[in-house]
Structure formats: structure tokens, C-alpha cells
Amino acid sequence: MTHHVPGFCTLCRSRCGTLNSVDGDRLVAVTADPDHPTGQATCAKGRAAPELVHSRERILYPLKRTRPKGDADPGWQRIGWDEALAEIAEKLAGYRDRHGAESVAFSVTTPSGTPMSDSIDWVERFIRRYGSPNTIYATELCNWHKDVAHQFTFGCGMPVADYAQARLNILWGHNPSSVWLAEASRIADGQTEQVRRALLVVDPRATAHAKAADLWLRIRPGTDDALALGLSRLLLTGARFDDDFVRRWSNAPFLVDEASGRFLRAEQLDATGDGFVVWSQADDEPVCVDTREPMADTQAADVDLCGEHDIVLADGQTVWARPAFAHYRRACERWTLDRTAAATGLAPADILRAAEMIAEAGAAVSYHGWTGIGQHANASQTDRAIATLYALTGSFDRIGGNRIYGPLPINRVNDITLLEDAQRAKALGIDERPLGPPASGWVTAADVYDAVLEAQPYAVKALFGFGGNFLVSQPDVERGQRALEALNFHVHCDLFHTPTNAYADILLPISTPWEREGLRPGFEIDARAAGHVQLRPRMVAPRGEARADYDVAMDLACRLGMADDFFGGDIEAGWNHILAPLGLDVATLRAEPGGRAVDIDTGECKYARTNAKGEAAGFATPTRRVEFYSERLHTHGYSAVPQARAPLAPDTRRPLRLTTAKDGYYCHSQHRQISSLRKRSPDPRVALSTEAAADRGIVDGQWVALDGQTGPIRLKARVDDTLAADVVVADYGWWQACDDLGLPGAPIVGSASFSLNAAMDGDTRDPISGAIALRSARCDVRPLARRAFWPGYRSFRVAAIEREGDSVASVYLQPVDGAPLAGFRPGQHLPLRFVLADGSEVERFYSLSDAALDTPARYRISVKRLAATPDTAAGQVSTHINDTLREGDFVRARMPAGRFTLPTRHDAPIVLIAGGIGITPFLSLLETLAATNTTDMPEIHLIYANRNSATHAFAERLRELKGALARLDVVDIYSEPLPGDERGRDYDADGYVDGRIIPADWIDRRARFYLCGPTPMMSQVRDMLTARGVFGFEIFSEAFTSPAPVNRAGLAAQTVTLKRSGKSFTWTPDSASILDSADAEGIELPSGCRAGQCESCALKLVAGRVHTAVDTGALDDDICLTCQAVPLTAIELDA
Secondary structure (H helix, E strand, C coil), X not given: CEEEEEEECCCCCCCCEEEXXXXXXXXXXXXXXXXXXXXXXXXXXXXXXXXXXXXXXXXXXXXXXXXXXXXXXXXXXXXXXXXXXXXXXXXHHHXXXXXXXXXXXXEECCCCCCHHHHCHHHHHHHHHXXXXXXXXXXXXXXXXXHHHHCHHHHCCCCCEECCCCCCEEEXXXXXXXXXXXXXXHHHHHCECCCCECEEEEECCCCCHHHHHCCEEECCCCCCHHHHHHHHHHHHHHCCCCCHHHHHHHECCCCEEECCCCCECEHHHXXXXXXXXXXXXXXXXXXXXXXXXXXXXXXHHHHECCCCCEEEECXXXXXXXXXXXXXXXXXXXXXXXXXXXXXXXXXXXXHHHHHHHHHHHHCCCEEEECCHHHHCCCCHHHHHXXXXXXXXXXXXXXXXXXXXXXXXXXXXXXXXXXXXXXHHHXXXXXXXCCXXXXXXXXXXXXXXXXXXXXXXXXXXXXXXXXXXXXXXXXXXXXXXXXXXXXXXXXEEEEECECCCCHHHCCEEEEECCHHXXXXXXXXXXXXXXXXXXXXXXXXXXXXXXXXXCHHHHHHHHHHHCCCHHHHHXXXXXXXXXXXXXXXXXXXXXHHCCCCCEECCCCCCCCHHHCECCCCCECCCCCCCCXXXXXXXXXXXXXXXXXXXXXXXXXXXXXXXXXXXXXXXXXXXXXXXXXXXXXXXXXXXXXXXXXXXXXXXXXXXXXXXXXXXXXXXXXXXXXXXXXXXXXXXXXXXXXXXXXXXXXCECXXXXXXXXXXXXXXXXXXXXXXXXXXXXXXXXXXXXXXXXXXHHCCCCCEEEEEEEEEECCCCEEEEEEEECCCCCCCCCCCCCEEEEEEECCCCCEEEEEEEECCCCCCCCCCEEEEEECCCCCCCCCCCHHHHHHHHHCXXXXXXXXXXXECCCCCCCCCCCCEEEEEEHHHHXXXXXXXXXXXXXXXXXXXXXXXXXXXXXXXXXXCHHHHHHXXXXXXXXXXXXXXXXXXXXXCECCCECEECCCCHHHXXXXXXXXXXXXXXXXXXXXXXXXXXXXXHCCCCHHHEEECCCXXXXXXXXXXXXXXXEEECCCCCEEEECCCCCCHHHHHHHCCCCCCCCXXXXXXXXXXXXXXXXXXXXXXXXXXXXXXXXXXXXXXXCCCEEECC
8 A cells, every 4th residue: 555755855955845655665656745845846856766766777785896997897796794894994994094094085976966965964974083084075066166165255155045035036057947946946936927036047058947037148158257247347336236235244345455465453553452444434544343343334334445545554564555345346347348248248238237137136136056157167266256246235144135044053963173183184185275175175086086096195095985976977087997996995885886886896785765764954945944854764675785875884983993973873863963952853753754843043134133242243254244355365375356267268179168067857977777867868968059050060969079178979969049159068977878768878988978077188177176167168069970860851762662461561761862861779760741642741750660770771660551430530641651652752751769769788578568550669679689680688578469460560570580589579469360360370369468468577577568559558558567566667658749839829718627626717828838827817736847847747638739848758648747838729637
């Protein structure tokens, strides 16, 4: 019996509240929990959780290498947990004692894009108590700039944006619909017909949010610093900033000694107290201010922000000084409107409009930026430029701005102070980047490679990885491979085999979030979320011998003599320690699986609060104020005020500007083996402009070579007419195959690679953080197999027609131009246009039924004549093909396409269930296996249902294939055998496809089932398989869709009826979507990102037709995305 367990998803930063459907010890579904603060919607990744938990590809037992590193086969040997942990503890102790703890580097995967968030506190505690200052965390490519560099300005990481109450929301290089669904939902709530909050999007791409924005700034990649300074200049010159906030709560008026670049201090004027020096305009002299106290209104109005002053110090010296704000103004003044427009590629009018929108919003501006502004060679100063622009608005911690909630009073267990100062000083890269991630023990992979290969500045002997796949997620891949081969010892914890953990000496199996408990004190998005404390229950037992990362850390800590620091290895005791200040414990939270709401401080402007002594809270910066001028940066040799980097230099060999973005269906280098996700995004892509494609002869859908800094990689082109002419956007993180769909993986280096980092060198880095310019580099793109791809329709001649029985015709098509044909995958179809006898032209999709080769000489389709029935007319096109079409006739065809692709290799049994002409995609698979003489074909069982021998197409050919393919078994079923049909000779079983045909052994061995045939047959078979315990994600079926362009201007009002509720409303053409119309009528329908990405708005279409603005090829034909769909007829939805 299925029961529903509340929890939350930890696959990404959104941590959406979920309801988890559990049947026995099986996780069968994950849906949104509307009662949870972050549970408005669940994305496709979260809904794919059953595929993760029950994947056949998981690492389930501890494994030990038996063959040399670098060997294609590591020779994994199963060992026990005790043996594994004993050896690991012995090795770690030995390296620490002989070479120092710094000789062991750790790598930890991101808590923002993996379930590591359940364990990160305990893993970091373990690393720091062990004593290693070297953790490859990739924070320089992820969160460091928004969470740490932001502190240079505000003394804290970027706070939560109050999207729901802002007058203006700004998404700066940030696309929540792909990376943070809870944010996307909040933004979407402000974009309805009833509520309209202004939205400004800064992004090179036309994201869904950009399309919905009041203003989209299509910025040139890597020029965000220039835009921020240019906008700041406009606010400054127009006096359109919060003058009172700047004077009272920033260091703008503090005088800077021009000779030293340091602030003048009160003691330099022989004054008492701890303070800084400002210039009083009324008294025309310097005065001291103590930043522990709030600045009085009269003084705030009096201080000078832009003058130059000679100051006589107490020792008689005279120094020349200017206010910090004057330095900031000068940095901005360089960025005139024309210069900013030239650097960013933006129209001056759009820059002016953006400045006006910011000014008009006043102190109610919310914004967020993440890796879009963090993966550049000037990322730290870019964050400074945007943060100081934001400071001008005065929105910080104001209602409608970026808010500081709480914090929850908990005992933290992973503070950096756990690592001794002497060890912190040994962090790799700290001499080059003393203010950067190494100061927190977070080092770059490149620095670890140097330490392993060259012992610089000392030798790293061992690596302990908690997840992570940096050979794919970091550049300089070949050097990384050499470093991993050179390690003396390497341990890795993971769920799946990866290119990185293939070099490990010991692999440890890690549980999924649904197989372990997880504590979350506080979520992110708003005040309610911030005060929500939840212990996620274990939903199902761990598969195999998988354990949580925190269990591994605690066990090893105890073995290494750190038991007292880890509560004797008792995670529950550790969690109780964390929760103690809240007055909560694990037992209480277990009794409330949906979580507990805790009161937190939600007041605004907490920096202005004073204590009993009259001291202001201020900001956690050296001056206790927002810092337009950072003395700390200056004393370390960096610019004290934001500074823009010179734009990318022209490069005739690589004239295009390369950026990248996260695919919303995947988290970094994960999940591409999951069929429900891979069918939505099957191939690695590079988007390029219409102009760039035309100049290079590239066609949409064509495989191309992207020539980067270190060589070419292969990607599939997507021509995007919204991109700037010289900008390309490449996917990253690709290497995995998806055997269920017959989709290939690729090597992580070389010209056959799909991985963007195989084309990147990582040489250009941010001087403060070490960030790599992954989103602002140079490249070029060129076509591969140019003539095998074509745009639109191409003319074909019917070369031959063969009869396959009375009612099936196989049509062989050859291109009229004689040029090569594009290859295809088994199961794909050919979009064709036929001219009928009456002169009309119609389009149909027919499965390709011949071998899928890379360079086929011709295409074959096989079409059954659809006879008339009492309820339906005869098939118009199928009749034309069977009765009218002749050799020498012409048809037109587009490129082969389709997402119903079939595996040529798999370690599970493959069961093909065909009804009638549904055999054609399966015939293509079998012909492919026969033509390629594959030696590793999967075990295949073909179940072929027909009425009798008269309708049994390809009977003789299938017998030949059965003889040629050793691992093929064929079962023919006749429902209405003819008198001459003999069981055992012509067919194998009477009746229909049912349970007796599917042995339990196939299900026990987790067979994959592929269905193609009449819809009622596929529905019945699917229901039968599901009832017998087959997971839905192990059943695949073919369905053709043919979306046609729709002219919205020609649409008419339509009635939308909700079947279950009985409600109805009228959609009118002035409404953007069905969901928007429902909102306008006060009818609540499921919703999420409202961008067509998360699919949380999907409803079953019971009757009628709709047009959807986004590609829905990965969804069933009867699914309607209400946020993107409009009705073409009256419709009925299952709601």
C-alpha cells in the first residue's frame, strides 16, 4: 500500500518541500508538498528520484582496485566496510604522522547541486579536525563570490531576495527556472495578470525569465562589471540614489589618505575613541566618527562626500585626503554611457531605462546573481561593482529588498576555527590568494595538481573525495588525470562510477537522500522558510550496503582518535547538539516529519538597531559600515573600489565569445543516465546566433566542433535568433551514456569529447578568488559532416517499394541531390511531406525501419494501410502510400528525429513489445545490430502481436534476424489465427500480450520494456507491467507529435472545463496562457516556474487541443503545460 511521507529534496539549492510516495520498500513518486515553505512545485529532477534510488548503475558495496590506475578496467573487487574503513584510517593516520595532515587533500562536491548538503557540516568538521587545509570545493566557480566576496561590501553573504514584496526584481546572470525552483515560483507569482512586479534580467541568453521581463539586457559575456559601474554612474550623476543611507550607513564619507590608501583614524588626530575621520562642511574641518554609534541626522547631512582636503595630523604631518565616496565616484565616472554601451554590447537607451527602473524602485530592489557573474576572470570585482550599485539603492535588509532573516540560534559544528591557524597558513594557493577561498581551506584543483605532480609548494600524497567529479567540472583535464594516476592513495565516496572516481583505490557506496535521515535547520526563500526546521525521514532502506557521507566521516573520526569531537560516532547526538539552542531535539522532529516552525527575527534594517549602550549593530565589515572603499582589499594589493577588467581581446582564430549555462534538467556533471531527464535534453548542445550559423554553414541540429583554448569538442548546434551575433552558449558536464535510450556517452578528453572543460585551459583566473573565465572565453564553431545535415525539407525520390504482406508497404527513399544522408538512431522517425491526389500537402511522421547507420545510403519507412472502420475513415496518407505512390515519385523530408530511441547495448534484458505496424522501430534496432555485427548486444526479447499471418509483417525477415542474432528471442502472438495458421510454426501463443507472456524472471532482473503499437494495447500492457512491480521509468513507449506553428492573432476565446472540480472559465486571446486565465478567474491550478521548465503545472488533457509555446516532445501527448499552453478548441483538463 502506498503512503506519502513529507520531506524535502536536496538535489539542488532550492530544497523543495516534497511528498514522497512509498510502496513497501520502494520509492515510487515524488511530488510537491504545498504545505511546505518551499513546496510550491517540484522539478523534473526531483520527480526522477525513484530512478536514482533504484538505479541498476549505483555503487552498492565497498570496492577495491586490483589493477593499475589509468587502466580502462580498475578490476573492482568487493570488500567489507570494516576492511575498507580500517585501511583508510590506517593510511590517513600514516600520512598525517609522517608528512603532516596537509599531505592529504580532500575533495567535496557542491551542497548546492548535490545531496551533500545533508552531510557537509560533518564532513567539513572531519577535514578540519583531521587537520588538512586543502579541500577541493570548486567554491571559486560557484558560491564564493556571492557568499564571501560580498562580505567585502556588506560584511555578509548575499541575503535572500524578497521577490514577493519588491518593486523591482533583478536577475543578474541568474536563471532560477533552471537552478532554483522555489525562487522561480516566487518570481512567477509577481508576474501574473493580478500582480505585476517589475523584472529586470541581465543575461546574454533569452531565458524564460528574460522573455517575461520588463527589460532584458542582452549583455556581452564577461562585461557585468562595466554595466554595474555604468549604471552606478547614472544614479550618481542624476542624484538618484539613497543619499541618507549612503551617508549614515556606508563608509562613503570616511577620509582616505591618498598617499597610503588607508583610512584616517581618530587616533591620528589625537582624538580618543575608536573611529574614523570625516570632513564637516559646516565647520570646514575634520571630525571623528565612532562607527559603534549611529550617525546623527545633522552630522549625516553635514559630511562631505566628494571634496579634497589637506589634513594636519597630531604629529604635525599634513596629508592629502579624499572621502571614500570620491574614490568610488571616480571609478564609476570612467564608465560613461557610450563606453558602457560599447563594452557591454547594449543599447544606450536600454542602459538608461535600467537605471531609471532601479531609481524608480527606491529602497525596494531585490536581486540575485550566482555563477553567471562568478565564473569570470574579474569575478570578485564584479561582485563588488554590483554590490556597491545595490548599496546605492538603500534596499539592504529593507522590505522588498535583500533580507536578513534570523538567524536560527543553533550550534554550528564546522567552523573554520576548528582548523588550527598553523595549518590554515599551509593551504595551497594562500600566498597567491590570501583573501580568497584558501583562507577557508578551500583550494583549487589546479593547485592540488601542482602539489601532486611537482610537490609545489609541498607534496600531496593522498586524496579523499566526498563526491565530486572535477575531471569533468574543471579545466585542464589531462593534467588532472596525470595527478590522479600519481597519487599514492585515493578514496572516493559516491553513488555512481565517474571518470574521477575511476582512479580511486577504494570506492565507498553512498546512500541517496531518500535512504537516510537529513536535518535542515532553516530553508531559503522567505521568512517562513528561514524559520522552518525539519528532520527528513528515511523513506526506504539503503540499497545494498550504501551509507551516508556523515556516517563515513563519523566512523573514520572515531577510528582516528576523534570520537569525543564526534559524539562517539552518534549522529543523533550530534544533531541534538546542533538543535539544543532551539529547544528541539531529534525525537521531537521525528514526531513531526513535516517540520517545525520556529520564530525568527523578521524585522528590517537590523543594522540600525541599537543596544542598551546606544551602540548600533552596523555591518560586519572593518569600518562597521557598507564599504564602497575596501581598505582590506587595498592593503593586499587589490583595487579598493570596484574596477572593471578590459574586455576580451579580439582573436582571429577564435572570434566568438563563449559562455555556458546550466541545463535545468541536470545538476552539473550528473543525471544524464536518467532516462526521464535525458529524453528531455538528449544531446550536448551549443547555441549560436543566426548570423554565426549562416557564416559557417551550420544548420540547426547539426553536430559541430567547438574549438576552444585547448582543442575541439563535439556538440549539437542549436541556432538561436535571440543571441548576439558573436555569442555562443555551450552546455557543460557531459560524459554519461543513457543506455535505456541508446544515447551515447563520450570520453572526457579529445576531439570526440562532449565535455566543455576538455576545451578549456583554466589559465585566466580572478586574482582574488581564482575563478576561471568559464563564462567569458574565446572559441570558434565549425560544422562536422557538413553535407549530411540540411535545414527544412529536402527532396527525395522513391527508389523502390516493397510489399510486406497485403497491407504494408516499405518505401525506399534516396535524396534527389545525391548528397550524403544524416545518420539516425534506432527508433527515430522521418518527418515527411506528401502531395496527395487532390493537390493538398500533408505531413506525417513514420518510423525508420532499416539499419541505423552513421552514413546510410537511403532511408526506409514501412507503412500499414489504415482501413476504414465503422467509427473512423481510412487513413488518408497510409492509403496514398500503399495504393498511389510509385517508384520515381517525389516526397520531401526533414532530418530524422524523435526521442523514442532504442539501446544497442545494455546489461538488463530488453523486452520489445510490438503490435502490428508498431514493429518498425524495433525492426530498425534489430537490423542495426545485424548490420554492425555487434559483439555486446543486449539480451533481447521481441513480443510481436498480430491478428494472424495475413497481418504479420516482416515475418520471414524476423526469422532471419533471430537466426543471425544469438541473443534475440522472438515470441509471436496471434489474436485471431487463420485456419491455416499453425501454432509452433507460424506463431507461438494465442490471445494478447498479458502476464503469461512476461516471465517473472525478466521483472526480477529489472528488464526494460519498450512498447509500440495501438494506444489501447500500450495502455493495457503498461498497466499490467506496473501492477507486477515494474517501475514506470523502466517502460518506454512511442508516440508521435507534430506541433504546428500557431498564429495567436487568429485564436478565438475557448471554454476550459476542469473535470474533477466541475469548474470552468473562458480563455481569451489577450491572456498569455491557460494558467494566467485561471489565475484571473481566481481558480487555483498547480504551478511552478511559469517558464515551461519545471513541468509542475502539467495536467492531463481529457478532451480538446492546445498549442504549447515550448517543446513538449518529452511529455505524453495528453499532457498540457498550462503555463505555456493556449487552447485551440474547447478543452477539458483533469483538475
